[in-house]
Amino acid sequence: MTATPPLPSARERAVFCNRTLNLRAIGAIGYDMDYTLVHYRVAEWEAAAFEHARQLLARQGWPVDGLRFDPAAMIQGLIVDTELGNLLKVNRFGYTVRGVHGARPLEFDEQRRLYGHVAVDHRQPRFAILSTLFSLSLASLYAHAVGLFDQHRLPGVTSYADLLHRVRCAVDDVHHQGALKAEILAHTDRLIDPDPEISLALLDQRDAGKKLLLITNSEWSYTRQIMGQAFDRHLPAGTGWRDLFDVVIVSARKPEFFTSQSPLFEVVDEEQGLLRPASGALEQGRVYHGGNASLVENKLGLGGDQILFVGDHFFGDVHATKSGLRWRTALIVRELEQEIDAVAGFAPRQAELTALMARKESLEHRHCELRLALQRAQSGRAKRTRSDLDRARREIGALRMQIEALDDQIGPLAKAAGELSNPHWGLLMRAGTDKSYLAFLIERFADLYTARVSNFALATPFRYFRAARVPLPHDGAGDDGEPAS
């Protein structure tokens, strides 16, 4: 008898639900392009962006020769402290769990001194959150630049905040300049990570009666080339990526797209990119430029809760969408695949760690009881014989030794748990045993989240996503099937 081949992990391909959403009630689905419909190989793409930005800063006189991009050095969701020049990983309460200054990790005592009384909040001007895969080159370049600034090798730079502004401008400039885009377009096979199943997901949704929209900040010339490269080869002969969408909107300027009243133009000459003001209904097959979300709602005749927007940029695609118009939202978080894999692989050691922690808690509780008994005896509130007290002291000593021995076992396991997925920062969605700050924002603003758009093909266009019952610390093991944590 032959063994049944293992099925791929269903969790990696799942669409996760924060807020109940019935896809059958959705009339239109809008998609972002970069890192949503088109996934780039992050290490290569960000290395190219880093290198172009490095060259730009070198031309401005910065001593950045020889700097190289390390794809593992940063993760998305880190927060820059522009007052002290540190990059921080923060939990959902704003408590800093890890940090670096330049290339140097913050020591535990230093971190506690600097951030023990600071609730980090990305809405304060002091802090800036780096929340996309495009931020990895920025974070990496900033960390290098902090080292140079500390050595007084960047004349004219006045502060860590000024430093971030200058590095951000350099990275933004190369994103908008032709050289980086030309390099990407010349090496699409190397830089685009293809996913043929996305076309299937979109065709399923269209056949189920959804209107499909592409809403990208990229300009038309780049969009048409990248979409052509990513999709056309996976579509039936005689059809192209344009056939997937009812409406294409380029140069959308998200997140302002969701809040502004910017006018909509139609691209009338697709070769030259010539524009004219758009009037009347959105016409199938046409390409539009700019515009705004309420205009799209009106032209489609749909309410905000009938439109789902799918994107990878927390602030560009999801936060503003949710804050302003209440469109339904789905966030693409590609790192989830790696995180789910890493957590699954660690499960036996996590079980060991959990058991050791439970044992430690039990010993600590007994230790506390004995200390209280001694304290009460000393204050005269409880009568104990001398031998009772001696026995209690001996037990306390033995408990301390047992707890220390447990700590020796717990330490390496806890360290390994903190290095899952990324040796410097750990998991994107977790900070210690808690949710990361990014996970907290995703929970708040993304109705759904998943690793890739093609997972909607597995979910089907008819899926009723129901939010899971959220366990609370006081829930018992029988309340939700999970032990209280």
Ligand SMILES: [Mg+2]
């Ligand atoms: Mg994007």
